[in-house]
Amino acid sequence: MSLGDDHGYGETSRGDGGGYGGAGQTRTRLPDRTGDVYGGARRGRSSSRSLVTVVGVIVLLIAAIAFANRGGDSSSDNADNDKADSNPTSATGEQPVKTSxxxxxxxxxxxxxxxxxxxxxxxxxxxxxxxxxxxxxxxxxxxxxxxxxxxxxxxxxxxxxxxxxxxxxxxxxxxxxxxxxxxxxxxxxxxxxxxxxxxxxxxxxxxxxxxxxxxxxxxxxxxxxxxxxxxxxxxxxxxxxxxxxxxxxxxxxxxxxxxxxxxxxxxxxxxxxxxxxxxxx
The missing domain is CATH 3.10.450.50 (Nuclear Transport Factor 2; Chain: A,)
Structure with missing residues (x-):
């Protein structure tokens, strides 16, 4: 069956009410046609891409969190040694004196x-x-x-x-x-x-x-x-x-x-x- 024989697809098949699928009309779905906006092939690829994107973002976030935590642990290990050397204008963290x-x-x-x-x-x-x-x-x-x-x-x-x-x-x-x-x-x-x-x-x-x-x-x-x-x-x-x-x-x-x-x-x-x-x- 050709597209021209498909009532309601090849032609505008609006009934008197102005909608699709009027009395005596049918629509044949052709899922194997890449250009068929009613088919499932194009929508399937879009869903796959969205899934891949979401997974990729999650992986990147996990990697970033792991890197940040690792960096934090490393800096904390050497914090006491680097306080004065890292920035001469920053405070060392020594507590103020309590006597006068x-x-x-x-x-x-x-x-x-x-x-x-x-x-x-x-x-x-x-x-x-x-x-x-x-x-x-x-x-x-x-x-x-x-x-x-x-x-x-x-x-x-x-x-x-x-x-x-x-x-x-x-x-x-x-x-x-x-x-x-x-x-x-x-x-x-x-x-x-x-x-x-x-x-x-x-x-x-x-x-x-x-x-x-x-x-x-x-x-x-x-x-x-x-x-x-x-x-x-x-x-x-x-x-x-x-x-x-x-x-x-x-x-x-x-x-x-x-x-x-x-x-x-x-x-x-x-x-x-x-x-x-x-x-x-």
Whole structure:
């Protein structure tokens, strides 16, 4: 039988109702014809392709999961060894200290990470407003300087924080803050680096951003920021890291941004309301 003899296939065989299969009409299905849209051959191939695609996706997913799990196991085995080496700006995971000496963190780990943590926290103390008062300065020195060097440091710093220096930063000659103003002296470490290390000695560089000045109306010494690097030589003594010597140099400093300078009141309020941190490497 030819396609032309197949009522309803070769010709449009709509009845008066407009549908297929009117009265007395039949349709012959030819499954072996590749062009037969009513046959099953083309639909079978489509189903096979879909099945193959789904199976392929599942296999790829299983392979990806297995690879990820294997990679995770490998990295976890070496995590403790690679923490500090993988990225110098990333944290090592060492826990912060739980003790303090006169408000200054103490009890750092006896390793390179502990030395870096100590140096970062000591930089905060050395850059604090407490350094401008003789009593608090001596307390800071006693807490962070190696015992054999405390007396020498006190004498050197007494000369550095002279009445004239205090006046230059806007304070009274004795280091007190003029009435109606808020004195700002704060250091924020951004990163640390070991340059030399042995079992009981370490040289650490601390990159810092600092704030210094007087916040208040008509201040002739407004709060400004600067960037500097402090280099500390530390030694392990009395169960903790202590400073033997320290030096400071300018930079590295970024290009200044376009931030609007805050008012004196905003700056004073920020310094009074926002506390500092305990830094851990």
């Amino acid at each position: 000496n006169g408000g200054i963190p103490s009890g750092f780990a006896h390793d390179q990470q502990g030395a870096q943590s100590a140096a970062a926290n000591y930089a905060v103390s050395l850059g604090s407003d407490g350094m401008f008062n003789k009593t608090t300065r001596d307390a800071i020195v006693g807490a962070i300087i190696t015992p054999s060097r405390v007396s020498e440091f006190e004498k050197t710093l007494d000369k550095a924080y002279s009445p004239q220096f205090n006046k230059n930063v806007g304070l009274n000659e004795d280091g007190s803050t003029p009435s109606g103003y808020t004195f700002v002296s704060r250091t924020s470490p951004l990163g640390t680096k070991i340059t030399e290390a042995s079992n009981d000695k370490a040289t650490v560089e601390v990159w810092c951003n600092g704030l210094l000045g007087l916040a208040g109306e008509n201040s002739t010494n407004p709060v400004t920021s600067d960037w500097f690097t402090i280099t500390m030589k530390l030694e392990w003594t009395g169960g903790d890291w202590k400073i033997v010597t320290h030096t400071q140099k300018d930079g590295p400093a970024p290009v200044p941004g376009d931030d609007r300078a805050s008012s004196a009141d905003e700056m004073a309020k920020a310094v009074e309301e926002y506390g500092g941190f305990t830094y851990a490497r």
